[in-house]
Amino acid sequence: MGVRHFLATSDGEHVQNPRFLQMMAKxxxxxxxHLATFPRRTRRRTKKHRDAARKVAAIHVKIRRQRLDHHHKAANTLVAEYDVVVHEKPNSAGMTRSPTARPDPGTPGGFPAERGRREGRAQPHCPRRGLGTVLRNPGAEG
Structure with a gap:
């Protein structure tokens, strides 16, 4: 559940997170x-600037609708398959927070230098609203 898996069932089945933004990243x-090529501080925006801004907004709306569609389908599948659906409130702040520094026992008041891979780091892009959308889905009431 969370970053790697969209959800996990009691049967041990994992539904992958579709990552719509990464699929459409280009x-x-x-x-x-293209929108950034227009001057920022002008009094009047040109038609091309407005069209470019609308295109950026339309792309983000499309990604949002893909996510909502996936959430709706996943919630309906869960409600149709199982009698009881149980969820927990995810601690998204705990999933993104860095670990606390541990003092170096050999040097009073000092901390050891990090070597190699940073251990204990969570994924920086934790989806905070994804599961809430599934749980508040009005079409998934049965």
Whole structure:
């Protein structure tokens, strides 16, 4: 559950997180680069600038709708398959927080230097709203 898996059932089945933004990464990046070519501080926006801004907004709306569609389908599948659906409130702050520094026992008041891979780091992009959308889905009431 969380970053790697969208959800896990009691049968041990894991539903993968579809990552719609990563799948469409080139399209919003290109549209935002085009929007950035327009001057920032002008009194009147041109038609091309407004069109570029609308295109960026439309791409993000499309990604949002894909996520909502996936959440709706997953919630309906769970409600249709199982009699009882139980969930826990995820601690998203705990999933993204860095571990506390441990003092170096050999040096009073000092901390050891990090060597190699940083251990204990969680994924920086933790989805905070994804599960809440599934749980508040009005179509998944039965």
């Amino acid at each position: 399209e919003p990046a290109a549209a935002q680069r």
